[in-house]
Structure formats: C-alpha cells, structure tokens
Amino acid sequence: MKLPSRFGEYGGCYVPETLIAALEELEKAYLQILPGNTFQSELIHYLTEFAGRDTPLTYCRNMSADLGCKVYLKREDLLHSGAHKLNNAIGQALLAKFMGKTRLIAETGAGQHGVATAIAGATLGMSVEVYMGEVDVERQALNVARMKMMGAKVIPVQSGTRTLKDAINEAMRDWVASVGDTHYVIGTVVGPHPFPLLVRDLQSVIGTETRRQILEKEGKLPTTIVACIGGGSNAIGMFHPFVNDAVTLIGVEAGGEGLDGKHGATLCGGSPGVLHGNFSYILQDSYGQIQESHSVSAGLDYPGVGPEHSMHKDSGRVMYTAVTDTEALDAFLYLSRTEGIIPALESSHAVAYARRIVPALKTDDILVINLSGRGDKDVSQVIDLMQQNGVAL
C-alpha cells in the first residue's frame, strides 16, 4: 500500500491475504483514476444529470420559529433513490467500471445501499448481486422489490445474526473468490483501507455543497452541524469539509433502548477492536466476540463504525452522543408535522438531538441538520410502533 492506512491509530487492513492484491489495485485506482479529469467529469455528469445534485439546503421557517435559532436541513432525502447512499454507490460503480470490472457486489441492511448499487449497476450496465440478511429481507420487502425491479439479484444471508453484519461477512467471502472481475461496493466508511478513504471522499460532496450554500445564504459558516451515525458515511461526508473550521460537529448514534440496554451506539458504548477489516470502536464482549446491535432504524443497526470517527472521538474534534428509539420516533413525527418532510428513521436521530441542544443556541446561531434520507421506507414500521405505544396517527 502506498498511502497511510490509518486515521490516527484507527483503520488498517485486517483482511485475509487473498484480498490484499485487490485492495492494492483499488488503492491504485483511488490514486490514479479517481482524481483524473475523465473520471471526475463522468462522476459530475452522473451526480448532476442523473442523481439530482446539488441537493437543496433548506431554511426551515417553522422549525426555526419553534426552536429559536436558524435551522437548515441538507436535503439528501431529495437525492435519487431517497438517500445519500447513491453518492457513494455511483462513484464506486463508476470507478469499478474504469478499472475494467463487470460485476458489482454489495451488502445492505435496510436496503438503501442495495437499492443505490442496483441503480448504479442498471445505469452503468454492470451486473449486481446484493447480500442481505434473511431477517432484513423479510422486514424490508419494498426495497428488496426495488432492487429486483432494477435487475439486481438479492441473496439472503443465513449465517450468524442474519443481519447487516453478516451480509458484510458474506460479501467479503464472495469477493475473496471473485476479485478478478468483481468490485465490492461497500456501503459506508468501514472496511479495510482504502475503503474508508474512498467512501469519505465520495460522500464529501455533501459537506462541500453545504459549505458553499450556507456561505451564499448567510455569509458565514454554521454554528453547529448535526448528523446521524451508523457506519458513519453521511456524517463523515458532511463533517470532513468542516473539520478545520470553528464549527461544532455532532454525531448522533442509535441509543436504542438506552445505553444500559440494547443499542447501536458504538462510539458512545463500545471499545476499540477489529471488525470487517479495520480497527475502530466496536460492540464486543470481554473475549472480543462481536455483540449484536439494536436500533429502531435498520441503517444504524451495526456494531462497528468508521475508523475516522474513532479518531475524531478520541481527539474530541467531533462530539458523539446518542438518542433513544423513542426520541427518534418523536422526531420523525415532529419533522413530518412541522415542516412537511418525512425523514428516514436514521436521520430522525439527528433531528432528535438538534431539538435537545437548541436551548443552548442563540437566535442568530445557524444549525445545520444532515437529512440523510427520506422516510417513506419507514412509514409502515412507524405506524406499527405507534399502535404498539397506543399513539394515534
């Protein structure tokens, strides 16, 4: 490898020997193809003409009036596919195509990254196979149908916990045997080097646009930016262009039933270890076996997190916190009713925390919330949960 594979002490390349050649090939493409004019103009074409960038930075009048500061939403929910995942999937698929690969594989939890990869494969003419935990296949039928409709094959994963974690294991097992013609489109800023770098760079379009947009609208940078964190790709994409500025950055993890109970808050409630090819905070027992995570939101239900976030946690540059399932559900309804925007349950975590910190902000302070995805996929789940809690719609 030519580049440093770590963010501080985190990251690295913990994979079977058989994968090293493929990662070296990917790193070479990252260094030589990705920055080139030909690739960049193709990528910009797909991001603008196809995916719908720039996404708006929406000033929310009602929420601002209600909360007492200037609230903006970065509208990744309006990106084609309904979430930020496409920034990464289209970029990696295009890179794979430039590398001469013909087949894409991906893992997916809730199905958003699987859908994004299916979209990228369809438009670029590449075959797509998506590994998805059997449990998730059952509870995310709509996204399974969307993937199939666009020609992707969905492979239910029966090993381990039969969720996202095991879908990643299975995709890595496939890749070990198929590296010649196949690229593994990993869905977030985890995995072995150079994936955390590559995905960070592809998602940084979120923060770069936000920075330009807020300077146009307000003539100054935001006071505070809030984003939700599962693996952490929407958050790092938003934060990265602001890390050297005097802007408060806050990452909100899945507190689940609370940090004393079942949760997905890896940075707030985990410890450093190795999972899926990198050294980062993970949820593990005293022997190092990976523990199951829990969140109302499938996209945050993961026992690991990107290594760059682990570095930012230890340095204190980003503040990491968690909100519970219940707070996220409240925020889901709050944003729907206050602004007419139904957020993904993942993004609802960021909205929930923003509501909590607002009393500390002044009227002129600017709060940006990264609205990483839209909530259509979550509507039936939310209705079920409301009925369980005895709340009327």
Added chain:
Amino acid sequence: MKTGKETIEAVFAAHTKPLLVAFTVAGDPEYGVSLRIMKEMALAGADIIELGLPFSDPVADGPVIQRADLRAMDTGMNTDRLLDLVREFRSSSKVPIVILTYANLIMRRGISRFYTDAAAAGIDGVVIADVPYEESEPFTKAAEQSGVAPIMMVSPTTSDERLSGILNKAAGFIYLVAVMGVTGARTGVEQTALDLLKRVKTKTSVPVAPGFGISTPEQVREWADHDADAVIVGSAIVRRIEDNLGDPDAIVSAVGTYIRTLKKP
C-alpha cells in the same frame, strides 16, 4: 525445553513428508468430545493439530466451519476454555498444536498476554486469518518473545515483493492458501497454487503447507508429488463431526478413520 517454533521444526525434520495438519474447531461440538477428537487425531497419525478458536465473524471461512464455530461458542468455548483444552490435551500428548483464529480475539486479550498464555498452555504456533503482512508486526513480535511460531499465509495473488517480506517473518511453516476463496472442500488442485508452491520453495527453507479445499487422498498425493512439506485438511474433518452430531463415539471414529485414509501412503 523446546519452544513452540522449535517443536514444529523438529516434527518437520523427523516425520515423513507430506505431514498432515488436521484441523478441528476447539469445543466442537462441545468441550469433552473436542478433547476426544484431538486425541484420536493424534492416534490416527495427524502430525500437527490445528485448532480453531471460534470467532463470531469468520470472514475467511466457508459454511462448514462457520457452523462448527457456532456449535462451539454455543457450548461455551472462549479463549480461556481453549487454553484449558490445550493444557488437558498436553497432559497426554506431545503432538504440536497450532491455533487458527482472528485478530480481535487476540487483541482483546492483549497481544502479548495472548501469546504468553498460549506458550504456557503448550500452543506451538498461531495463524491469524485476517492479519496480512501489513498488520503483522505486533503479532509476530509477541510470537517471537514467547517462542510461539508466527505462521504466515501466502496466496496465489501475493506479489513477489510481499512474498519476500512474509517469508522473512514466517516460522514453523508457511500456510499456502491453495484457492482464491474461503475454506471448504473442493476437487482437484489448481495450477496457480502449484505455481505458488514452486515460487515459495525457491525462496525459503521453511516448510510449506497448502490448505483450503484439500479433502481427498488424491489431492494429498498430488501435493506430495509437487514437494509440499505438509497438507492442511479442515472442512472435510469438520463435516465428519457435523454428520455424526449426537453420537460422540461415531464422531471420534469417523474422524479417526478419515485421517487414516489420508495418511495411507
């Protein structure tokens, strides 16, 4: 007393090639039967026993070993119990033991502590499925300090430059990954793997042991014809455990019979 590294070297010097490295998951299907399986392996002629310390997320393993890992973890296998198992086996056998596991289990215990405990229990070598050369330094250093052999993997896609680095660190034997893929029985022997064996053997005097996909006496003979120092057989043994679940005597006898067929000249 010999170190683990010296013990493995002595076995390679004294035994007829190819040696048989027989794999089983520690604690599969449960502790007591696992100990009986190890003893039977030794009796049946296994030259080295490779013991899998099960991990929740074994990305290098196929379905047969994944299921064995789950059986073992469900019946209480963990790092402390693994050390118990090795100590108990050591009271009656000198057959070298190599541990195959994943990075996080070693790091969680503390790398140095893991190797010290391993050496004290009678473990002779450690191979880590998800630690390539680039990440190997802290592990090989601790191995050296404890006398445990750091067993390194090479694959058909390993470049010459990396191969030299890997061979410089390796001791005990070199684990040659014979297929591009995960563990599990396959037919035949791939030409790329035979080419790799030749590449490795010209560069080192450390014994070379192909593994992954080897299950038949024909494959063992083919590797022997190409001068492999040992062969590693895993999933095919584990499958014989799985096929006889619920009947410990049948498990032990099936494993013993199978190993004897592989050891027949």
